[in-house]
Amino acid sequence: MKQMEIHNLGNDISLGVEVHGGIAVVSFLTGLEPGALSGLGAFIKKNVLGTYGVLVLDLSSLSYISSMALGFLLETYKEAERQGARMSLVSGSRNLDDIFSVTNLDRVLTIHPSLEAALEPAAPSGTSEGAKPLLFDMKLEIGPVPYFVKVVRETILMSVRENYEITAADEMDIALCVGEAVNNSIKHGYRKHELTGKVYVWTLFFEDRVVIAIEDFGAGFDEAAVVNAAMKASSNLTSESGRGIFLMNTLMDEAVHRSQIMNSSVAILVKMARLRENSPIMQ
Missing domain, CATH: 3.30.565.10 (Histidine kinase-like ATPase, C-terminal domain)
Incomplete structure (x- = not known):
């Protein structure tokens, strides 16, 4: 496991990238505020998806997620597909699980209950099984x-x-x-x-x-x-x-x-x- 690297993107926006056997885990250290989404997306597209074939976005520190942040996650998933990579999420919050469920995005994205589950060798990533497109x-x-x-x-x-x-x-x-x-x-x-x-x-x-x-x-x-x-x-x-x-x-x-x-x-x-x-x- 590679030690987490902290990346400061300016305007009090930062994220962490940790590599586990070829899987890049991205943690949003300053949350997913609307004003930060563009910079976060550009960084992930350029510095993560271009290097690693499997991406895990760790949302376990979040207790709330906006619809704009949901849109950001969906766009990141689409970008991962375009680059031939696979993406999954870590939720770890009942509140987030409820939001993913009611929006039906839990049928589009793969969502794990913990980072440990996401890093299991057989853990799925990409589109959920039985997904409604x-x-x-x-x-x-x-x-x-x-x-x-x-x-x-x-x-x-x-x-x-x-x-x-x-x-x-x-x-x-x-x-x-x-x-x-x-x-x-x-x-x-x-x-x-x-x-x-x-x-x-x-x-x-x-x-x-x-x-x-x-x-x-x-x-x-x-x-x-x-x-x-x-x-x-x-x-x-x-x-x-x-x-x-x-x-x-x-x-x-x-x-x-x-x-x-x-x-x-x-x-x-x-x-x-x-x-x-x-x-x-x-x-």
Whole structure:
């Protein structure tokens, strides 16, 4: 085993690279903050994937992961494939496991419970066995302006209608829940007059489901308080507090809400749907 090398990439961004018998293990020592992802990706592409055939990204020190970081992991996986390398992840966190599960990325990426498991000689890497392929993903970035709620909602609905056999009721569920989630980011994430903030919407199209992640990097929220508010809203839909979360939890097939106070929050929504035979994304 080669001793871990610490690489400082500037702007308080650093990572560690440790080599175990030809397997490169990358640890994100300063996390996966959105502003760091570009530099981390460039370093891994140039200095790791070009040298080692097997890459393990160790996320065991993380308790939270943003949708932008998930996108970074997916892009790194694709880059590894392009270079003929194999990639897997180490999670080690129930919170991260839940996020990978609800986004269906645990069916795309190989995820190990520990570094020891990842380094086992027979440990798999690359695409998970029985994986449901990710067919396409779409990223939208908007300012925290209420007008854009409609833009995001209609853009996603158009893509879903064109590619999936979906009922009118399911369309209404998606429209309502996406609108609630984006509006929450605008209204509660950035409060008033924070027009420099951004709301990020990442939609993943699988064979059997659509996954939509809505994220902001604003005020965040207390997860326990939100759960309590949603429970109260279940018996009083006229209540403003918690109603949107309750509707998302009720109308979508799956919904997960995660946050870091004064940092970020993400809502991940899942609707099961059957892909059309003539789906444009399959052309």
